[in-house]
Amino acid sequence: MKRNIWGMLALLAVCLLAACSSYTYYSVGNANNLSQYSTFAWLPPFNNTRNPYYDNDVADQRIKDQATTDLESRGLRLRDRNPDLLVRYSIMVNTKVSTYNQPMYSYNWGGYYPSYRYYGGRGFYYRYGGAYPVYVGSEIYQVPYKEGTLIIDLIDRTTHKVIWRGYGIGVVNNPESAVNDLPKVVNGILEKLPLNKMR
Numbered sequence: 001m002k003r004n005i006w007g008m009l010a011l012l013a014v015c016l017l018a019a020c021s022s023y024t025y026y027s028v029g030n031a032n033n034l035s036q037y038s039t040f041a042w043l044p045p046f047n048n049t050r051n052p053y054y055d056n057d058v059a060d061q062r063i064k065d066q067a068t069t070d071l072e073s074r075g076l077r078l079r080d081r082n083p084d085l086l087v088r089y090s091i092m093v094n095t096k097v098s099t100y101n102q103p104m105y106s107y108n109w110g111g112y113y114p115s116y117r118y119y120g121g122r123g124f125y126y127r128y129g130g131a132y133p134v135y136v137g138s139e140i141y142q143v144p145y146k147e148g149t150l151i152i153d154l155i156d157r158t159t160h161k162v163i164w165r166g167y168g169i170g171v172v173n174n175p176e177s178a179v180n181d182l183p184k185v186v187n188g189i190l191e192k193l194p195l196n197k198m199r
Helices: 004-021 032-036 059-073 173-178 183-191
Strands: 023-029 039-041 086-107 131-156 164-172
Touching: 023 183, 032 164, 039 059, 059 086, 059 173, 059 183, 131 183, 164 183, 173 183
Parallel strands: 039 086
Antiparallel strands: 023 164, 086 131, 131 164
16 A cells, blocks of 8 residues: 555656656857857758657747747847758657655554663653654655657858757656747747847
């Protein structure tokens, strides 16, 4: 019974993690080179997953709309002819496993212990009667979950080199939440872009 309870608690912890929609953001690139670019255009997405969470027109449009807004707020203009930068996104969804180590106790009946005293008037034993817990080991639980990574690349059109890459990582167990969170994830990624917002 206790085993089932702890297993359910471990599963609940993962579900709560997914509900919180917590993402972590990273970026790599040369900040000094970005100021020389003024225009951009989109490349088709590089989909290395066929996960139904993201492989649809709604997800594609949300990513592009938010990224375009964020890039334009930093002084870049969307232009489909001879742009300075090409923008492409890619998505990966991997199955991960969370491991939980739950301590297990056995409850043994205690007894009334005398309160011995030593020099200084301090008690040596706690006077206690009743059941008390004794540690007997640990129970290991493993709960699978899905982790999604959204990557946004800025590519120099002339050299064909990626000059900046940003990515966000988070739990995507719920398909509806995964798609609804996309604008927030895109914004979080592009907050790492070393270009100041226009006022």
